[in-house]
Amino acid sequence: MDGTEAPHKKPILATVSLAGCFGCHMSLLDADERILDVLAAFELHRSPLTDIKRFAKRCDVGLIEGGCCNDENVHVLREFRENCDVLVAVGACAINGGLPALRNEIGLEACLTEAYLEMPTGAGAEGIIPADADIPKLLDRVYPCHEVVKIDYFLPGCPPPADAFWALLTALAAGRAPDLPTELIHYD
Ligand code: SF4
Secondary structure, eight states: OOSOSOOOOOOEEEEEESBSOSHHHHHHHTTTTHHHHHHHHOEEOSBTTTTBOSOOSOEEEEEEESBEEEHHHHHHHHHHHHHEEEEEEEHHHHHHOTGGGGGGGTOHHHHHIIIIISOTTOTTTTOOOOOOTTSOOEEEEEEOGGGTSOOSEEEOSSSOOHHHHHHHHHHHHTTOOOOOOHHHHOOO
């Protein structure tokens, strides 16, 4: 370095939970003290971990937990695609809809009727299906992320183990395509 080169810029990381349970984020934090290495390698931007809710800068990597069950999820996922160079679908919910997608077999109308009008406990006695304009509108079914935007990499698991997050982020921080060993991403 001759003193005129720009200092090495840390890659910027964003994360979000859409129709997920935050278990994938918890697994990322399960990296124990290695989380300090992640923070040393990346600048953490829009994420529930920073409570930053809007993109104020372009990000190198976006981690997406959860699929899309409502119109707000779609909006946020598209926003991540627009603002992140590399997008990773993290966990079963982001990759194939996961548990929330169980409702895909039932149909939205039947699902709402059962939940709010005809539930066995009788708690839906008011006979109202919530439809306030401020409530995100449910989609006809739960969509995996790659059916909404282009996804660059997939990290399977429910949740993916901390070691898999570590291997993924280490590769991306080094500018390499992640090539995870099979033992980190098989669950049989
Ligand atoms: Fe939760 Fe599993 Fe879905 Fe991750 S993949 S958000 S841990 S249910």
